[in-house]
Amino acid sequence: MFKLAYVSVATRTLSSVDLQNILETAITSNRDADITGILLFNGTNFMQVLEGPQEEVEKIFAKICDDDRHRNVVVIYREKTGAREFEEAPMLLQIVPASHGVAPDGMTITKDIALFLPSTLARHFRTILESFDTKGG
Numbered sequence: 307m308f309k310l311a312y313v314s315v316a317t318r319t320l321s322s323v324d325l326q327n328i329l330e331t332a333i334t335s336n337r338d339a340d341i342t343g344i345l346l347f348n349g350t351n352f353m354q355v356l357e358g359p360q361e362e363v364e365k366i367f368a369k370i371c372d373d374d375r376h377r378n379v380v381v382i383y384r385e386k387t388g389a390r391e392f393e394e395a396p397m398l399l400q401i402v403p404a405s406h407g408v409a410p411d412g413m414t415i416t417k418d419i420a421l422f423l424p425s426t427l428a429r430h431f432r433t434i435l436e437s438f439d440t441k442g443g
């Protein structure tokens with residue numbers, strides 16, 4: 307099992323429809339590639355975790371890097387891990403609070419992202435995900 311996480315910046319204001327489109331593509335192709343994970347969006351930045359066979363994760367990540375809906379993709383975690391931890395979905399989208407900017411229209415903001423993180427997650431990695439925000443940005 308292999309885990310990769312990155313942060314990036316949306317290139318424009320994304321609507322809930324834009325996000326649904328991203329999610330639909332992600333769910334379909336991740337399911338085929340045996341990839342699971344979580345996508346966090348705060349209206350400006352993405353943070354995404356991809357988990358699965360390394361080759362598949364790298365392949366999909368290369369496509370994600372080429373996507374012009376976001377830029378400045380920075381890898382924050384890249385590690386071989388034991389068992390799969392993000393088992394809930396091929397990709398789970400959660401909108402998190404931002405200290406600036408607004409959530410896309412009609413999308414519910416998740417106040418406590420910890421509820422959606424696997425309990426087995428390494429502490430340092432969990433902290434990164436839980437603190438995803440753009441304070442003072």
Ligand SMILES: Cc1cc2nc3c(=O)[nH]c(=O)nc-3n(C[C@H](O)[C@H](O)[C@H](O)COP(=O)(O)O)c2cc1C
Binds near residue numbers: 333369373376
């Ligand atoms: C923030 C963000 C996250 C994405 N996450 C995934 C993902 O988890 N899996 C995926 O297949 N595509 C994801 N995409 C879409 C890919 O960038 C790309 O559009 C998709 O893989 C289709 O590529 P293709 O038409 O060349 O096969 C994401 C795009 C963005 C902007």
